[in-house]
Every structure is written in C-alpha cells, then in structure tokens.
Amino acid sequence: MKIARRPSIGGMVWVAVWTFPLIDPLTQAGTTLAAAGLLAFELAYVYGAALGFEAGGSPRQRTVFYAIVATLGTTLAIAYGEHWLILLLFVSCCGIAVYGGAPRPVTAFALCLAALAAQLLIGVAHRASWGTIGATFLGTILSSMLVGAVRQMGRLIAELQRTREALADAAVAEERLRFSRDLHDLLGHTLSVIVVKAEVVRRLAERDPAAAAAQAADIEQVGRQALVEIREAVTGYRETGLTAELTRAKGTLSTAGIAADVLRTADPLPDAADRLLAWVVREATTNVVRHSNAAHCDISVTITDGAAQLTVADDGDFPATATPHPGNGLRGLTERLESAGGSLATAARPTGGFSLTARLPL
Numbered sequence: 584m585k586i587a588r589r590p591s592i593g594g595m596v597w598v599a600v601w602t603f604p605l606i607d608p609l610t611q612a613g614t615t616l617a618a619a620g621l622l623a624f625e626l627a628y629v630y631g632a633a634l635g636f637e638a639g640g641s642p643r644q645r646t647v648f649y650a651i652v653a654t655l656g657t658t659l660a661i662a663y664g665e666h667w668l669i670l671l672l673f674v675s676c677c678g679i680a681v682y683g684g685a686p687r688p689v690t691a692f693a694l695c696l697a698a699l700a701a702q703l704l705i706g707v708a709h710r711a712s713w714g715t716i717g718a719t720f721l722g723t724i725l726s727s728m729l730v731g732a733v734r735q736m737g738r739l740i741a742e743l744q745r746t747r748e749a750l751a752d753a754a755v756a757e758e759r760l761r762f763s764r765d766l767h768d769l770l771g772h773t774l775s776v777i778v779v780k781a782e783v784v785r786r787l788a789e790r791d792p793a794a795a796a797a798q799a800a801d802i803e804q805v806g807r808q809a810l811v812e813i814r815e816a817v818t819g820y821r822e823t824g825l826t827a828e829l830t831r832a833k834g835t836l837s838t839a840g841i842a843a844d845v846l847r848t849a850d851p852l853p854d855a856a857d858r859l860l861a862w863v864v865r866e867a868t869t870n871v872v873r874h875s876n877a878a879h880c881d882i883s884v885t886i887t888d889g890a891a892q893l894t895v896a897d898d899g900d901f902p903a904t905a906t907p908h909p910g911n912g913l914r915g916l917t918e919r920l921e922s923a924g925g926s927l928a929t930a931a932r933p934t935g936g937f938s939l940t941a942r943l944p945l
Contacts, residue, residue: 598633598636602625602628602629602673605621605625605669617662617663620655620658620659621659621670624652624655624656624659624670624673627648627655628656628673628677631649631652632676632680634648634681635649635677635680635681635682635683635684635734636733636734636737638684638737638741645681646681648677648681649677649694652673652674652677653677653678653694653698655670656670656671656673656674657670657671657674657705660701660702660705661705664709664711665706665709665712665715668702668705668706668716668719669719669722671698671701671702671705671719671723672702672719672722672723672726672727674698674701675694675695675698675699675723675726675727676726676727676730678690678694678695678698679691679694679695679734680730680734682694683731683735684735684737684738688731695723695724695727698723699723699724702720702723703716703720706719744876746840747839747876750838750839750840751840751873753838754835754838754839754872755872755873757838758835773805773808773809773812774809777802777809780798780799780802780805781802783798784802824858825857825858825860825861825864827861828864829845829847829864829882831865831868832845832864832867832868832882833845833882835868835872836868836871836872836880839872841872841875841877841878841879841880841897842878842880843880843881843882844879844880844882846881846882846883846885847883847885848883848884848885849884849885849886849891850886852891853945856891856923856943859919859925859943860884860891860893862919863895863916863920863927863941864882866912866913866916867882867895867939868895869912870910870912870913870937870939871895871897871899871937874899875900875901875936876899876900877898877899877900877936878898879898880896880897880898881894881895882894882895886945887942889944889945890925890942890944890945891942891943891945892940892941892943893940893943894938894939894941895938896936896937896938897938898932898934898935898936899935899936900936901931901932901936901937902931902935903931903932903933903935904931905931906931907929907930907931913927913929913939916941920941920942920943924943924944925941925942925943926941926942927939927940927941927942928940928942
C-alpha cells in the first residue's frame, strides 16, 4: 500500500520562488479582503502545486487543493479585473502540476484551455487592454508548457527508477536461481539414492542384518560424497578467483542497468590475496546493485607501494556530505582484510556516490 505523504519543505520553497509575478496584483489590492484572498490563493497554490510535482498526498487531496486554487483565482480575477488576470496563469500551472504526470495528460491540457478561456472572458468583461490580455495569455501558455515538460520528465525519471530497481532485483534473483539450480543438480540424484537405500535398510534390518549393514555403509559413502560435492560447489561460489569475479561483476552490473568500467593493471596476485579481493569485489558489487541507484561504476585493481589496491566507485545517490555507516557485509570484509594485514576504507565521493578501497600488502 502506498502511503500518502506531504510535500517537502524544499518542494514548497521551490514552487514559492516562482510566485513573484503576484507582487503586481498585491500592489493593486486596495482592500484588506483582496490582500487576504491573494494570500490564501498563494498558500493554496504553493501547497497544491508542490503536492502535484512530488506526487504527494492522495489523488483526492491534490484535486481538493486544485479546486481551491481555481476557485480563488477565478473569483479574485472576476472581482478585481485587469491586474489580477495573472492569477489564472497560476491556476493553469497548478492544474498541470497536479494532473500533468499521466502518460496522456488530457485532463491537464483541458484545464489549461479552461484557464485561457477564463482569462479572455474576464479580460474582455473588465475592458482590459488587448496588450495586457495577450501578454498574460502568452505567459500562461509558455509557463504551462514548461510545467508540463517538468512533470513529464519527472514521470519518466520515476519510471526509470522503478525499472532499475526491477533489474537489480532480477539480477539478484537470477544469481539465487543459478545457485539453487546447481544445488539441485548436485543433490537431486544423491538424495534419491539415499532415500531408496534407507528404505532397503528398513526392510532388511530384521531378516538380513548383514545386507542392511552393507546398504547402510553405501548410504554413508553416498552421504560423504555429497558433502564433498557441496563443499566444492560452495567453495566455487565463495572462492572464485579475482579475474572471474571481475568478469561476473561486470555482467551483474550490466544486467542491473549500470555501466561498468574494469581496469586491472596489477600482475597475477598470490592465491590468498586473489581470493580475498574476489570476496571484496563480490560484496561491493552486491551493494552497488542493491543500494546505490547508480548509473556508472568504476572498478580498478592496481599495485601501489607494495600493496594490492582494489577500488570500487559508483555515481549513485549517496550524498557527498554523508558519512558512510558500513553494514554487516562490509564489517566482515574489514575484519578479514585486517586479519591479513590489509585495510578497507569507505567514503562519499565529492560529486556524489560511494567509493570503497581495499588495500592488501603483498
């Protein structure tokens, strides 16, 4: 269930900045009532438009705020005339902010046309100059087009984000499926044999203990062989060499929609260092896919001052001013590297994103 949320303070401030044209009708407000009506209109517009831009609240709440904005704007324009026609520009923009995020924003387009028609009729009724009507008319069209473009861009960005999350989930699910398939291939036949032989042992236990003992010995042998095969399979997953792990990381990132550049200038490393850095690559890649929302990731393996150095850096949405708080996976890697005389450092990138650097003396 999607939880309705309020617009952020930043969103409301961003919308409020664009209400400076309301200064003109404010200077023409000859009465306290007019000024109060204009203030109420601006507050309703800022909150309602911010709700629309950020898809906050419920559809009903957004509709209610648009109705308030449209009613106040039209009423004030009718009551006070030429200098208040600008309010209908904001009525149009609010309608597009609220309804313009749909794939086919027909409602938003219709509301914009209604605001333009109201501007024309009210301007003619108040005998406003055609220059004023035309300027306000053109401003409403251009502003509405800009707001519509922003809303559509926001919709496309949201769809892209959902697609990237789905790709990341698919990459993780594919890895789990591959592991489960390998385990099934290893254990399916073995467990079937164990079950059959156990049934034989149960039937022979009383009338032919020697044959039952022989079958039990076979079960023991099959079980031991199964344990060996499982250890080999798990070792293959856990201790893949660095070269293979880098190749797998690039494929996993690509599947999740993240462009990856892999640079390796280090010579072949000792087996222990190779396996340990492969662990680091696997954990770092998993974190990038699951948590970073990145578009690009750089992985480099170099030798600096007698130590192998692995760096994984992404351009995700980790704030440049934030302090990393490593989870259990990174804490476990830190302990493993420190036990081998190495170190693991994490930091926010100056341009946004996250970087991880592992150093291991050779």
